[in-house]
Amino acid sequence: MMRGLLLENLGLKVTAVVMAIILWFFVISKGQSEVSMEALLELKNIPRGLESVKQGTKSVNVSMSGQERLLRNMKPSDIRVHVDLSKAKKGKGIYYINKDDVKIPPTINITDITPSSVSIVLEETIMKTVPVHAIMAGSPKEGFVVSSVEVLPKDLTIEGVRTEVSRIKFLRTEPVDISDADKTFTQTARIDMAGRNIRTDVQEVSVKVVIKR
Numbered sequence: 001m002m003r004g005l006l007l008e009n010l011g012l013k014v015t016a017v018v019m020a021i022i023l024w025f026f027v028i029s030k031g032q033s034e035v036s037m038e039a040l041l042e043l044k045n046i047p048r049g050l051e052s053v054k055q056g057t058k059s060v061n062v063s064m065s066g067q068e069r070l071l072r073n074m075k076p077s078d079i080r081v082h083v084d085l086s087k088a089k090k091g092k093g094i095y096y097i098n099k100d101d102v103k104i105p106p107t108i109n110i111t112d113i114t115p116s117s118v119s120i121v122l123e124e125t126i127m128k129t130v131p132v133h134a135i136m137a138g139s140p141k142e143g144f145v146v147s148s149v150e151v152l153p154k155d156l157t158i159e160g161v162r163t164e165v166s167r168i169k170f171l172r173t174e175p176v177d178i179s180d181a182d183k184t185f186t187q188t189a190r191i192d193m194a195g196r197n198i199r200t201d202v203q204e205v206s207v208k209v210v211i212k213r
Contacts, residue, residue, distance in 0.1 A: 033068035034111065036061050039079040039102075041118060045086035049125055053161050053197065054092075056119035062102060063112035070107060079104055083118060092121045123161040131155050131170045134189065134207045138179030143213055146178065150208040156191070160198035168198065176207050184210045 040059050043052055060081055064071065080103040083095050096117045099110045132151045140146060156171060173189035186208040191200065 032065065033071050034063065034065045035071045035074070036063045036112075037074070037076050037079055038062075039076055039081045041097075042080065042082040043085055043120070044082045045084050046122070047085065047088060050088070050090060050122045051125050051161060052120055053123045053163075054119075054121035057115060060097060060118075061112075061114045062104075062110060063114075064104065064108050065111050066108040070105065074105070074108070081113075083120070085120070085122070088120070088122055090122055090124060092119060094119050123163060125159065126162045126165050127157055127159045128165050128168070129155050129157045130168055132173065132191070132205055133170050134173045134205075134209075135175045135192075136209070137175035137177050140178055140211055141180045141182040144182050144211050145213075147210040147212040149210070152206045152208075153202065156200050156202050156205075158198045158200050160196070164197050168196070171200075173205060173207060176209065178209055178211075181209065181211050184208070 038059050039062050041055070041057065043055075046052065062079055062081065064074075081097065082101055082103075083097060084101070085095070088095070094117050097113050098116075099113070102110055102113065104110065132154060134149050134151050136146065136149070151173070158165060158168065158171070172192045172194075174192050176187065176189050186206060188204045189207045190204050191202070
């Protein structure tokens with residue numbers, strides 16, 4: 001009799017524990033949700049003397065789970081995804097993206113990253129000094145001619161990947177309008193980068209146009 005009561009009590013206790021665990025899971029899971037967001041890829045720790053010239057994808061899709069309230073308030077700007085290139089070498093490489101590369105609020109869990117890798121091409125960075133040519137637009141007033149054109153500074157140092165910089169022999173200014181000009185004048189003109197993947201510390205030059213009869 002006593003043994004039966006003990007077994008019965010034990011059974012009730014086990015049942016109570018199981019019910020408590022089920023209830024705990026129910027409470028925890030209540031309000032849970034999943035969401036996917038697109039996040040831009042950030043390249044960091046690019047080795048000195050190299051730069052990215054081609055990237056297989058600019059963004060990844062990050063799937064997350066967590067409290068519905070928190071996910072509902074999240075914005076793409078809350079997600080930071082980076083690719084560490086500290087060990088990268090010149091040329092094309094495949095770089096994998098894992099959960100440690102994604103920065104999100106600590107209470108959110110990452111369930112998937114798509115794509116999980118990205119191809120990146122790195123090229124050598126070089127510097128080169130080239131002359132600047134001023135471009136004229138229009139014609140001086142009748143009876144007048146352009147005697148000379150002076151550009152200051154006349155040379156600029158450009159920087160970029162070797163394949164791009166090696167092709168450049170000179171830089172041009174944006175057109176300087178000389179329509180109906182009848183006297184010498186000086187004005188600033190922007191450098192025409194023409195969408196090239198190069199950089200220069202100087203964005204404008206001074207152009208002196210000497211007009212004579």
